[in-house]
Amino acid sequence: MVSYKFFIRGVVQGVGFRPFIYNACKKAGLKGYVQNTGEGVIVEVDDKEKLIRILKDAPKLARVDSFNVELTSNTYNDFSIRESKGEGFAEIPPDLYLCEDCYEELNNPSNRRYKYFFNTCTNCGPRFSITRKIPYDRETTTMNEFKMCRKCREEYTNPENRRYHAQTIACFDCGPRLRLFAHGKEVKKKAELDYIREAAELIKKGEIVAIKGIGGFHLACRISDDAVRNLRSINRRKHKPFAVMCRDTEMAERIAYVSEAEKRILESVQRPILILKKKKLLREVSELDTVGIMLPYTALHYLLFDFINEPIIMTSSNISDEPITRSDEEQFVKNVLTNDRVIENSIDDSLAKVIQNRVFLIRRSRGFVPASITIKFGEKTRSKKQVLALGAEMNSAFCIYKNGRAILSQYLGTTSNQSAFENYKRTVEKFLRFTNTKPDLLICDLHPTYNTSLFGEFLSEKLKVPLVRVQHHKAHSYSAAAEHNLTDFVGIACDGLGFGEDNTIWGGEIFYKNKRIGHLEPQLQLGGDSAAVYPAKMLFSILSKFLTKEERDKHMKGKFSAKELEIMQKQLDEKFNCPLTTSCGRILDAASSLLGFCDKRTYEGRPAMMLEANSTKPYDLEPVIKGNVLMTTPIFEFLTSNIDKDKKRLAATVQQYLAEGLYEIASKKGKPIVFSGGCAYNRIMSSFMIRKGVYTNEKVPAGDGGISFGQVSYYLANST
Ligand SMILES: [Zn+2]
Ligand SMILES: [Zn+2]
Incomplete structure (x- = not known):
């Protein structure tokens, strides 16, 4: 007799894969066994074809990437599940939503987990956020602190039960318990549900409540003037939009428009925050x-909505640029709804947007991380290498490349912030452990003073491995190319800034593979970095090129004092602290200032986003291209001479002009085109590109959250 031994890779642990295989093989009368290993799952059976058919039906949370088959001479009398074995690199599954079965139990009075806030099963619940070590198992998670009761143990050991080997299994008798602090004092209640009711009451009264979730704490409050004003002063977010949680799509539709494509994302197992067009002013x-x-995405969230019948604000509990908090001690509000399950790995909510039915992941975090992404570039020659790419500075995320797979970290914030950077370094160390990686190559950004670049130098010395630097916008461009496996392509990369190869600031770039073949007109960025915060400085510098002082200063009204204008003029005359920039973001910002939408960046991308938010139908404006440079001064000549026209149409014109002009230069090569960088989140620009058949990032962020993935892709495509 012979058997067939399958070595299966992908997301196959912690997602109900083993019980699925067990039950399906039993049913099909196969003999053999299934076993978790450090590298994935082994299944040995006596009928190869039958198992291949079974694999095609794998549970929806599982993802079979590949399998090898070996012939063996073993024979079996039955089908069994064997003990897990081995060290290695099996993927830790991402944190998941509350599945339909668990939701059903939550609302079924005869079920023993009726209204239990931590209801989960093999198909749902936290995963990565509770993992301490690999392989993912009860003992290696923070659930290890909870000793299973007899009933849970029975379910856990019964292969036919939905909770067979559900590492997060718990119930009222043995699982995590809630605690509530109201106005700084612990509240004692008889029933678990009363804590949730009480927290909901506080929210309804207009108070702010910190609520422990999957990857960290949220701050929850009503959408009312007082509550929100209070919240903004507490977490020091002056203008930045807050995320809102709705019980279901129906509730979401009370305040926003939801298309079919958007509904699918909203209701997906990853449950990201989805950016939707508002119906109400809010x-x-x-x-x-x-x-x-x-x-x-948790039972607790649903239980809150048992008592609240309106959308509520749910924003991450942290101060401004600090990392999301995950412990009780870090909470800075007086009302806290918490529990005794430890969050081992903090992870923010993911953030997505749909443009022309295409998904853009602005923040790839909870629900997605740490699932790997396959890169086909350099598959044969370089798949042996283990690479650690460190990313950039904003929206930091690093990327590990191993065995042809890229594992992107969660969103780690702005690493110029010290505590964010500390968290970043700790997370790098963890991921190297989780993936059993010993990097033999490091990659960082070309920017010499990013903390992540300095960290790259430090690691390079410590580990004695080479450090490669990849230009920022090339990384953007390659991130999109790698997703679509394009090797002969033109890349358009637009964002706020990145260090250029000529020591100027880049940000509106066109590449043919790794060669820069076009860009936006270089402009003087008056005041250096401060022009990114005060876009009127950028505007001042551009308008000075073609307007008289008097004409120019009319547009500066209310933005600067006479004294400030004088200083700026002097700066410009002497070219003092006026670096050249080809940044697309700065052009959008300057236009936003000129049209009166935004004069200060109080959160990332604000001026450009305000421009986008205030756009309608563009006027016709032919892009001016000189050589392979898209001129941007003509935009401002047009705007200033038409300043009395419809501001919203003028706003749209700016974005349309840039998209058309960049596309025109890029299309000259006659190659497939990709569009990446933070400006790809701009609805007008990306809509235009998508209509022209341009490729965009769909799996990794187009913004700096995808840079490390792009660094790896660049390396794989360009090294020999
Ligand atoms: Zn479930
Ligand atoms: Zn139990």
């Missing part, structure tokens, strides 16, 4: 024309 939540909405 001025206090978002100053833009959009609002970020997510649906509940």
Whole structure:
């Protein structure tokens, strides 16, 4: 007799894969066994074809990437599940929503987990956020602190039960318990549900409650002027839009438009925050024309909505640029709904947007991380290498490349912030452990003073491995190319800034593979970095090129004092602290200032997003291209001479002009085109590109959250 031994890789642990295989093989009368290993899952059976058919039906959370088959001479009398074995690199599954079966139990009075806040099963619940070590198992998670009761143990050991080897299994008798602090004092209640009811009451009264979730704490409050004003002063977010949680899509539709494509994302197992077009003003939540909405993803969230019948703000509990908090001690509000399950790995909510039915992941975090992404570049020659790419500075995320797979970290914030950087370094160390990686190559950004670049130098010395630097926009461009496996392509990369190869600031670039073949007109960025915060400085510098002082200063009204204008003029004359920039973001910002939408960046991308939010139908404006440079001064000549026209149409014209002009230069090569960088989140620009058949990032962020993935892709495509 012979058997067939399958070595299966992909997301196959912690997602109900083993019980699925067990039950399916039993049913099909196969003999053999299934076993978790450090590298994935082994299944040995006596009928190869039957198992291949079974694999095609794998549970929806599992993902079979590949399998090898070996012939063996073993024979078996039955089908069994064997003990897990071995060290290695099996993927830790991402944190998941509350599945339909668990939701059903939550609302079934005869079920023993009726209204249990931590209901989960093999198909749902936290995973990565509770993992301490690999392989993912009860003992290696923070659930190890809870000793299973007899009933849970029975379910856990019964292969026919939905909770067979569900590492997060718990119930009222043995699982995590809630605690509530109201106005700084612990509240004692008889029933678990009363804590949730009480927290809901506080929210309804207009108070702010910190609620422990999957990857960290949220701050929850009503959408009311007072509550939101209070919240903004507490977490020091002056203007930045807040995310809102709605019980279901129906509730979301009360405040926003939801298309079919958007509904699918909203209700997906990852449950990201989805940016939707507002129906109502909701001025206090978002100053833009959009609002970020997510649906509940834990039993606790659903239970809150048993008592609240309106959308509520659910924003991460942290101060400004600090990392999301995960412990009780870090909470800075007086009302806290917490529990005794430890969050081992903090992870923020993911953030997505749909443009022309295409998904853009602005923040790839909870629900997605740490699932790997396959890169086909350099598959044969370089798949042996283990690479650690460190990313950039904003929206930091690093990327590990191993065995042809890229594992991107969660969103780690702005690493110029010291505590964010500390968290970043700790997370790098963890991921190297989780993936059993010993990097033999490091990659960082070309920018010499990013903390992540300095960290790269430090690691390079410590580990004695080479450090490669990849230009920022090339990384953007390659991130999109790698997703679509394009090797002969033209890349358009647009964002706020990145260090250029000629020591100027880049940000509106066109490449043919790794060669720069076009860009936006270089402009003087008056005041250096401060022009990114005060876009009128950028505007001042551009308008000075073609307007008289008097004409120019009319447009500066209310933005600067006479004294300030004088200083700026002097700066410009002497070219003092006026670096050259080809940044697309700065052009959008300057236009936003000129049209009166935004004069200060109080959160990332604000001026450009305000421009986008205030756009309607563009006027016709032919892009001016000189050589392979898209001129941007003509935009401002047009705007200033038409300043009395419809501001919203003028706003749209700016974005349309840039998209058309960049595309025109890029299309000259006659190659497939990709569009990446933070400006790819711009609805007008990306809509234009998508209509022209341009490729965009769909799996990794187009913004700096995808840089490390792009660094790896660049390396794989360009090294020999
Ligand atoms: Zn479930
Ligand atoms: Zn139990």
